[in-house]
Amino acid sequence: MPFFKEKVQTILNGIGVEIGGPKPSDIQVHTEKLYARVLLRGSIGLGEAYVDKWWDCQSLDQFFTKLLSHGVHRIHRVPGTDIFHFLYNTVFNRQSVARSFEVGERHYDLGNDLYRAMLDKRMVYSCGYWKDARTLDEAQEAKLDLICRKLRLKAGQHVLDIGCGWGSFAKFAAEKYEVKVTGVTISKEQAVLAKELTAGLPVEILLQDYRTLKEQFDHVVSIGMFEHVGHKNYRTFMKVVNKCLKKDGLFLLHTIGGNFSGINVDPWIDKYIFPNGILPALKHISSAVEGLFVMEDWHNFGADYDKTLMAWHTNFERAWPQLRGKYSERFKRMWDYYLLSCAASFRSRDNQLWQIVLSKKGIPGGYQAVR
Numbered sequence: 001m002p003f004f005k006e007k008v009q010t011i012l013n014g015i016g017v018e019i020g021g022p023k024p025s026d027i028q029v030h031t032e033k034l035y036a037r038v039l040l041r042g043s044i045g046l047g048e049a050y051v052d053k054w055w056d057c058q059s060l061d062q063f064f065t066k067l068l069s070h071g072v073h074r075i076h077r078v079p080g081t082d083i084f085h086f087l088y089n090t091v092f093n094r095q096s097v098a099r100s101f102e103v104g105e106r107h108y109d110l111g112n113d114l115y116r117a118m119l120d121k122r123m124v125y126s127c128g129y130w131k132d133a134r135t136l137d138e139a140q141e142a143k144l145d146l147i148c149r150k151l152r153l154k155a156g157q158h159v160l161d162i163g164c165g166w167g168s169f170a171k172f173a174a175e176k177y178e179v180k181v182t183g184v185t186i187s188k189e190q191a192v193l194a195k196e197l198t199a200g201l202p203v204e205i206l207l208q209d210y211r212t213l214k215e216q217f218d219h220v221v222s223i224g225m226f227e228h229v230g231h232k233n234y235r236t237f238m239k240v241v242n243k244c245l246k247k248d249g250l251f252l253l254h255t256i257g258g259n260f261s262g263i264n265v266d267p268w269i270d271k272y273i274f275p276n277g278i279l280p281a282l283k284h285i286s287s288a289v290e291g292l293f294v295m296e297d298w299h300n301f302g303a304d305y306d307k308t309l310m311a312w313h314t315n316f317e318r319a320w321p322q323l324r325g326k327y328s329e330r331f332k333r334m335w336d337y338y339l340l341s342c343a344a345s346f347r348s349r350d351n352q353l354w355q356i357v358l359s360k361k362g363i364p365g366g367y368q369a370v371r
Contacts, residue, residue, distance in 0.1 A: 004035035015070040017063060024059035025066055042078030047268035047341075051333045060337060061310065064344030073266075101186045101209075103228050103275050108165075108187035111326065115166070117319035118312050123166040123197075126224030126254060127305040127353045131371070136311040139304070144172040147221060150297070150357055150370045151250050153177040157218035160184075160244055162210050163225020167194030167203065174201040182217070184208050186228075210240055219249045226255035227277050231263060234280065234288035242292045247360055251293065255280060256305070257352040273338050279351065293358035296367035302352035309343035 009019060018026045034054045037045040049055055057063045067073065119125055120140040128139030129146050147169065153159070155178035161169050164183025167190075173179050180202040185191050191207040198205065210225075220241050229237045241251050261283040270277060289295065316323075316335060324332070345351040357367060 004039050005032065007039060008035045011072060015066045015072060017066055025057070025062035027063060028056045030054055030056070040078065043073065043266050043268045044271060045078075047272065047334075047337055050337050051330055053333070060340035061343045061347070064341045065347050068344055068348040068350045103277065104185070104187035104190070106275050107273065108185075109189040112166075112189055112193050114323060114327065117323060118316045122168040122172065123193075124168040125165050127256075127301070128308045128311075129301060130304045130307050131301075136308070136315075139308065139311075140168070141172070144169055145176070146370065147223070147252055147254065147355070148173055148177050150355065151219045151221065151252055153179050153219065155179065158182070160213070160215075160217040160220045162213075162220065162222040162241070163228070164190075164194060164205060165224070166190050167198045167205060169221065169223055170194070170203045170205070171198045171201060174198065174203050179218075182206065182215070184210060184213065211236065213240055213244050215244065216246050217244055217249065218246055220245050220251045221254070222252070223254040224256070226253060227274070227279055229280075230276065230278050231280070231284055234284055238288045238292050242360065245360060249360070250296070251358040253285075253354070253356045253358065255285075255354055255356075257281060257285075257302075257354045259350065259352070269338070269342075272334060285354075285356065289358060293360060294362040295356065296359050296363060297355075297357040297369045299355040299369070299371070300352050301355070302346050302349065305346040305351070305353050306343050309339050309346070313339040313343070 012019060012027070016025070017023075019029055020026070031054050034049050037049050037054070039045075041048075115123060115125065120128075120136045122137070122140055122144070124140040124144065127143065128136060129143035130139045131142065133139035133142050151159070153173060158180045159173060159182070161181055161183040164170055164181075164185050165187075167183055170181035170183045174181055181198075182204045183194060184206045185194065186207070186209060188207060191205050194205045222241075226237070245251055256279055258279040258281045261281040263278060265278045286295075313336070316339065320332060327335075342351075346353070359367070
């Protein structure tokens with residue numbers, strides 16, 4: 001046991017974190033068993049131990065910013081855990097049609113009350129655009145408008161939204177740009193509420209996998225869904241979009257991205273938050289679009305996801321007295337850990353947020369980037 005504690009202390013000393021220290025980023029350890037659990041099980045051990053109340057931290061986001069900025073998660077890997085996830089994701093297609101609804105059932109169907117409380121008034125569950133925004137509502141509306149302007153939407157056009165969530169983009173685009181929108185989702189709860197929120201608008205919400213799409217559209221958009229596609233399906237996804245996009249249309253892909261071209265999946269996030277999720281890298285996307293699309297624009301505003309996640313956490317904290325009757329204290333610790341560790345991943349620039357505009361054959365005269 002002393003060996004494990006000394007090892008953890010050495011790692012934490014190297015990043016400016018103390019065990020039992022006074023700083024917000026320091027950790028408070030409640031059981032000596034923590035050290036072996038973390039060193040032997042890595043990310044899963046650290047996250048599970050937090051939910052089990054084996055350790056605490058006044059500011060999880062600050063702690064993880066130090067951890068991720070120093071690359072501790074890459075330098076001190078746990079071979080057994082990493083090999084298991086690598087083999088599991090390499091051998092199996094965890095995002096097959098048969099398994100595509102799992103993330104909807106386990107994450108997006110948790111409860112519309114939770115997401116209503118946590119998100120902005122439009123219920124946008126993806127990164128906001130904070131360039132000129134002061135509030136979460138403003139940042140999300142700015143992001144939706146940015147997407148519409150990048151797609152060059154015109155009244156009367158028909159847009160496909162792959163991974164439409166609660167219909168936030170569909171509602172905004174239909175109201176502000178007078179377009180028709182078809183949205184698809186793999187979450188039953190999202191589909192029900194999206195239909196309710198877009199009632200009376202030229203919006204159709206479908207509960208189905210993207211691979212079953214057949215119709216053609218003027219433009220296609222996918223906002224925060226590509227993270228669920230998986231590396232074995234990236235090419236298939238792009239072929240589906242290519243088939244559904246009219247020859248002069250544009251496709252906008254809004255996705256979180258990783259800095260490395262391996263299989264980017266955090267074991268704890270995979271197990272407890274987004275089952276079967278994998279973050280694409282530059283190489284993955286470029287290979288998937290090759291021969292199908294021309295890359296017109298690539299916009300990275302990943303630092304904005306830090307602000308978005310912190311705003312979500314503030315809303316979640318504020319709403320907890322009303323939510324605690326349905327969700328357990330263990331869920332509270334798990335959700336805090338999820339939101340704050342993810343905020344740190346963007347603050348440390350370990351993860352990115354990309355908006356990529358693609359055309360089939362290239363825009364005559366060139367595409368004018370929109371910011």
